Amino acid sequence: MVESVRPADFAAYWAAVDDELARYPAAPEIEELPRHSTGFSTVYALKLTSIGPYRIFGYYCVPRGEGPFPGLLYTPRYGSVNHVPSYEDRERYAVLQIMHRGQRLADQPFAAAYPGLLTHNIDDPGRYIYRGIVADCVRGLEFLLSRPEVDRQRIGVVGDDLALLVAARRPAVTAVQASNLLLYRLLEAAERTDEYPVEEINDYLRAYPERREAVARALAYVDPLHHAPDIRATTLLCVGDPGALGGTEWLAPLRAALGGPVEEYRLTHEGGVDRDWLDAWLARRLGAEPRPLMWEIGGEGQRGRAFRHDLQHT
Amino acid sequence: MQRRRGPADQYGTSTVRPPDFDQFWAEVMAQASEIPLYPSLEHVPMRSTEQVDVYEIGYDSLDGLRIAGWYCVPKESYIPPPYPGLLIVPGYISEPTLPKSWARLGYAAVGVAPRGKLRSNRHFNPGYPGLLVHNIVDRHTYAYRGFYIDACRAVDFLLSRPEVDHSRIGVHGSSQGGALTVVTAALRADVIACGAAGAPFLCGFLDAIELTHSYPYEEISEYLRRHPEREPLVRETLMYFDVINFAPMVRCPMLVYIGLADDVCPPETGYALYHVLSCPKELLAYPRCAHDAGSYWAMPKVKAFLAEHLEPAGLPG
Numbered sequence: 001m002v003e004s005v006r007p008a009d010f011a012a013y014w015a016a017v018d019d020e021l022a023r024y025p026a027a028p029e030i031e032e033l034p035r036h037s038t039g040f041s042t043v044y045a046l047k048l049t050s051i052g053p054y055r056i057f058g059y060y061c062v063p064r065g066e067g068p069f070p071g072l073l074y075t076p077r078y079g080s081v082n083h084v085p086s087y088e089d090r091e092r093y094a095v096l097q098i099m100h101r102g103q104r105l106a107d108q109p110f111a112a113a114y115p116g117l118l119t120h121n122i123d124d125p126g127r128y129i130y131r132g133i134v135a136d137c138v139r140g141l142e143f144l145l146s147r148p149e150v151d152r153q154r155i156g157v158v159g160d161d162l163a164l165l166v167a168a169r170r171p172a173v174t175a176v177q178a179s180n181l182l183l184y185r186l187l188e189a190a191e192r193t194d195e196y197p198v199e200e201i202n203d204y205l206r207a208y209p210e211r212r213e214a215v216a217r218a219l220a221y222v223d224p225l226h227h228a229p230d231i232r233a234t235t236l237l238c239v240g241d242p243g244a245l246g247g248t249e250w251l252a253p254l255r256a257a258l259g260g261p262v263e264e265y266r267l268t269h270e271g272g273v274d275r276d277w278l279d280a281w282l283a284r285r286l287g288a289e290p291r292p293l294m295w296e297i298g299g300e301g302q303r304g305r306a307f308r309h310d311l312q313h314t
Numbered sequence: 315m316q317r318r319r320g321p322a323d324q325y326g327t328s329t330v331r332p333p334d335f336d337q338f339w340a341e342v343m344a345q346a347s348e349i350p351l352y353p354s355l356e357h358v359p360m361r362s363t364e365q366v367d368v369y370e371i372g373y374d375s376l377d378g379l380r381i382a383g384w385y386c387v388p389k390e391s392y393i394p395p396p397y398p399g400l401l402i403v404p405g406y407i408s409e410p411t412l413p414k415s416w417a418r419l420g421y422a423a424v425g426v427a428p429r430g431k432l433r434s435n436r437h438f439n440p441g442y443p444g445l446l447v448h449n450i451v452d453r454h455t456y457a458y459r460g461f462y463i464d465a466c467r468a469v470d471f472l473l474s475r476p477e478v479d480h481s482r483i484g485v486h487g488s489s490q491g492g493a494l495t496v497v498t499a500a501l502r503a504d505v506i507a508c509g510a511a512g513a514p515f516l517c518g519f520l521d522a523i524e525l526t527h528s529y530p531y532e533e534i535s536e537y538l539r540r541h542p543e544r545e546p547l548v549r550e551t552l553m554y555f556d557v558i559n560f561a562p563m564v565r566c567p568m569l570v571y572i573g574l575a576d577d578v579c580p581p582e583t584g585y586a587l588y589h590v591l592s593c594p595k596e597l598l599a600y601p602r603c604a605h606d607a608g609s610y611w612a613m614p615k616v617k618a619f620l621a622e623h624l625e626p627a628g629l630p631g
Contacts, residue, residue, distance in 0.1 A: 035536050080432055081407035081442040083529045104442060114409040114432060115361070194363075196412055207360040269611070271604030272575025293577055 003188050004219065006226040013125065013221050014169065017135050020051040026139060026146075030060065040064055041090035048143055050101065051135040057105035058140055059097045061090040067149035069094040070286035075137045075159030075166060076100045078182055078197055080107075080114060088279070088291040094150045098140035100133040118182075118197050119204040123214040130183070130222045137166045145172055154286045157233075161224045167235070168227035175285035176231065177278060179238035179267075181246065183222045184254060187215070189245050228257035235262045236281055238274075319525070322574060323599075325582035327518035331559045338453065338554055342376075343501060346463045349374055353474050355385060365392040366417040371424070375467050376460045382433035383410060383426040383468060386417035387477060388628065396479040397422040398624035399472035403465050403487035403494035404431065406515065406530045407442050419617070420626030422478045424471060428464035428494075430457065446533040451547040453554045458516070462501065462555070465494045469502045481507065482624045486616065488512030488607060489579060490530075492570075493557045496587065500563035508623035510569040510616045513576055513607035517583040519552040525580035558587050567594040569619045571612040573603030 007013065029047040036043035036059070046058040061084075063069055072093035076082050081104050085095045099105045102112025112120070112129075120129035141157065144150050157163040157176045161183040167173040182197065190201040205212055220226060235258050240246035248264070255262055265281070267274050272293065280290035319325075332338070354372040361368040369385040388397060400421040404410045410431060413423035427434040430445050440448040440457060448457035469485075472478050483505055485495045492514035499509040515530070523535045538545055553559065568591055572584035581599070588597045598615060600608025620626075 035540060079407065079409055083407065084443065084532075086529075087527045111432075115412060194415055194418070196414075199412075199414065203361045206363070268602075269606070269608075270575075270600070270602035271573060271606040272602045275604055293575070 004185055004216070004223045004225055007125075007217060007220050010221065010226055017051065017131060017138075018169070021135055021139060021142075024049050024051065024053045026143060028143060033059075036061075036084050038087070038090070041087075043084060043090070046096070046143070048139050050139045051132055052101070054101045054110070054132065054136075055106070055108075056101055056136045056139065057099040057103075058143075059084045060143075061085050061093075061095050062149055063091060063094070067094070068151035069149060070154035070156065070288055071144040071147070071150040071152070072096070072156045072158065072282075072286070073098065073137070073141050073144055073163075073166065075140075075157065075162035076103055076133075078114075078117070078160070080104050080112060088293070092283070092288040092291065093156070093286070094144065094147060096140050096144055098137055100136040102129070102133075106136075115196055115200045115203070118200040119215075122204065122218050123208070123211045125218040125221050128218040128221070134162065134165050134169070134222060137162045138169050141166050141170050141173070145170075156282055156286050158282065161222070164224040164231060164235070165222065165227050167233045168224075168230040171230075171232050173231075173233040175236070175282060176233045177236045177238070177282055178224075181224065181251075181254075183219065184224050185250070186219050186223070192245055225254050225257055228254055229259045231258055232260040234260060234285060236278070237262065237264050238278070239264045239266050319582075322581040323585045325521075325586060327521040327558060327583060327586045329518050329521070329556045329558045329586070330553055331562075332550075332553050335554060335559055336563075339501060342459060342463060343466075346376055346467065349376065351467065351470050351474060353471050361412065361414070363414070365389060366414050368412065368414060371471060373467055373471050375429070375464045377429075377438070379429050379434065379438055379460065379464070380436075381426065381428065381464045381467065382431075383424050383471070384412045385422070385424050385471075386412065386414045387422045387475075388417055388420055393420050393627050395477035397477055398482035398484065398626050399469075399475070399478040399480075400424070400620065400624065401426065401465070401468050401472065401483070401485040401498065403468075403485060403491040403498065404428070405487070405489040405491050406445070408489075418628060419621075420628030421620075421624070422472065422475060424468050426465055426468040428461045430461070434464070443529065443533045443536075446530050447537045450534070450537065450551055451544055453551045456551050456555060458555045462494070462497050465498050466501050469498060469505055473505065480505070484508045484510070484620050484624045486510040486620060488609070489605065490515045492579075493517065496557050496564060496568070496591075497560050499566055499568065500560035503563055503565045506566050508567045508569075508620065509564070510571075510619055512571050512609065512612065512616075513573060513579045513605055514557055514570065514584055514587050515579045516555065517557045517579070517587045519556060520549055521586075522580055522583050525582060526577050528577045531578075558583075558590055561587055561590040562592055564591055564593045567596075567619075567623060569596050569598070569616060571598035571600070571607050571609075571616070573605060573607040574599055574601045575604045576607065578605040
């Protein structure tokens with residue numbers, strides 16, 4: 001049985017976030033980063049205003065040549081740093097990696113603590129940090145949709161729960177790929193692990209047991225389970241081992257609640273295999289060429305990585 | 315012409331060990347040894363449990379920097395001391411681990427935040443990207459000179475603790491943590507009893523950038539694209555920080571695990587490191603695995619390896 005309950009004012013809560021986003025112009029600042037740009041892609045530092053108001057950061061990369069290009073948003077990982085997008089993505093997509101409030105390059109005036117971010121103001125849905133973080137990611141998608149070089153018919157979002165929430169909040173998304181969910185049924189997950197970052201919840205509830213109801217309420221607003229009916233994009237859920245957090249049974253309520261087409265990919269734990277499969281899936285949805293990194297090396301049955309720009313020795 | 319990649323285990327890196335490599339690091343270690351550690355502990359009740367006490371720690375390191383970390387130790391009521399010490403070293407972009415689950419297994423475990431990481435970046439913050447190329451033309455000020463020492467001094471922190479058995483201290487990490495595992499085992503060969511290194515980073519730097527364009531190595535490629543004339547200086551500097559050159563100094567048993575489809579830390583460089591380790595060693599190479607380095611299968615073996623050598627008293631799992 002799923003413990004998370006959709007709050008009665010769920011729609012109003014998120015409508016207020018949308019209103020706040022609409023109130024603040026994004027005021028984008030775009031500046032090329034020659035250090036990261038290559039012959040096939042230009043990389044920009046991007047600054048945007050999100051709710052608060054708060055200034056967030058992103059790496060925005062545009063392939064050189066004639067557009068429009070499929071747009072791809074990477075939502076931030078749970079941690080202070082997000083990399084510049086990969087060569088393989090920069091070649092095919094107008095790709096944006098957002099840094100939400102508190103992460104490096106978006107850590108003034110608020111610097112996120114790890115551990116700590118997951119429970120920041122978690123006793124108050126109106127001040128819970130993920131209200132703003134979700135808005136930051138939505139703002140990133142809005143930026144992509146505003147760009148003339150981006151094909152609005154081919155928009156992908158990749159990430160964890162945040163990718164699902166963005167797709168729910170903005171129906172323009174074509175395809176969403178979600179893995180390593182953190183916010184999904186989080187209170188239940190916390191009862192099954194002591195690994196961070198989920199353990200942050202256990203730490204908090206040990207310190208403030210009387211706030212359990214408030215925590216449950218705040219988390220319900222950001223649980224993808226309750227956003228799932230609003231998602232129209234084709235959704236790929238990455239599924240872990242049976243019986244584990246992230247396994248088929250664990251994700252079944254989410255899958256059942258999704259409002260659009262849904263597919264599952266059973267992770268193999270072989271990162272090279274999983275990476276190539278997921279890359280190809282997204283490329284097919286967005287009308288791009290897959291960029292497999294796997295190749296046979298040495299003709300001796302071993303497998304390793306090949307790279308877009310193979311070893312060049314003259 | 316284009317060169318196909320051959321078998322990863324037969325790849326030879328261009329790494330050369332400078333004649334004064336040992337002297338260079340002996341001088342750095344001597345300089346560090348003159349700095350009092352001034353260890354501090356602050357109990358963190360919120361993150362402590364019935365089984366494990368959690369502390370925020372700090373200690374002084376090179377260049378006057380204060381280094382932060384987490385220290386997790388079993389409660390005496392759960393497991394009585396002494397405890398084996400375990401140093402957990404972080405990846406390049408990851409936050410330092412709060413090693414509570416290791417403490418539950420019976421280790422007195424430190425998760426260290428070397429300079430530039432959150433909580434250790436007040437006076438040194440080259441950023442990500444940035445750290446890997448910070449002063450990369452000068453071995454005397456290159457970021458990793460202090461970064462390596464910060465990790466080593468976490469061993470001194472463990473040695474300062476009366477509940478830690480000084481004869482049972484191990485080190486473990488993956489990616490940059492894999493590199494730091496080897497470096498710490500090399501520079502503190504007098505103390506470290508075993509090490510488990512996953513997907514070791516910082517091995518064969520200038521070979522790695524020909525084998526991958528993934529970050530963080532891509533930082534070096536970007537730097538050299540903009541400053542190609544500095545390549546000789548960069549090469550010279552990096553030879554002093556190449557983990558392959560630390561390998562011969564390691565004396566304790568080492569477990570190394572790599573993914574043969576790793577685009578972040580190319581398997582060729584992992585093999586190159588493994589080949590020059592002259593200590594008791596074991597390699598786990600996982601086909602089709604990427605920067606995860608087969609952790610799904612490797613981690614149970616890592617836990618068994620550490621337990622075999624460090625003999626924690628906690629329950630498995």
